Amino acid sequence: xxxxxxxxxxxxxxxxxxxxxxxxxxxxxxxxxxxxxxxxxxxxxxxxxxxxxxxxxxxxxxxxxxxxxxxxxxxxxxxxxxxxxxxxxxxx
Numbered sequence: 004x005x006x007x008x009x010x011x012x013x014x015x016x017x018x019x020x021x022x023x024x025x026x027x028x029x030x031x032x033x034x035x036x037x038x039x040x041x042x043x044x045x046x047x048x049x050x051x052x053x054x055x056x057x058x059x060x061x062x063x064x065x066x067x068x069x070x071x072x073x074x075x076x077x078x079x080x081x082x083x084x085x086x087x088x089x090x091x092x093x094x095x
Contacts, residue, residue, distance in 0.1 A: 013039050015038055017034060017036065061078055062078055063075060071091060
């Protein structure tokens with residue numbers, strides 16, 4: 004995941020690498036999967052996340068655990084009904 008800040012002050016993230024190196028996973032490389040992330044506090048961002056495999060977009064909370072790890076929770080409606088994924092930085 005490569006996350007960057009745009010001129011609108013919001014953060015966006017695109018998929019640049021995954022552990023799964025299958026052709027199915029690689030076809031999503033370069034896909035913008037996080038959009039409109041707004042900083043809510045020092046370590047929490049809120050926005051939208053897109054699951055390219057299911058072609059669905061969900062609300063999300065992104066929580067920075069440290070400089071090399073984050074938790075991404077995607078949900079519909081309220082965050083209690085959702086799924087959290089832990090992401091770890093592979094390279095800088």
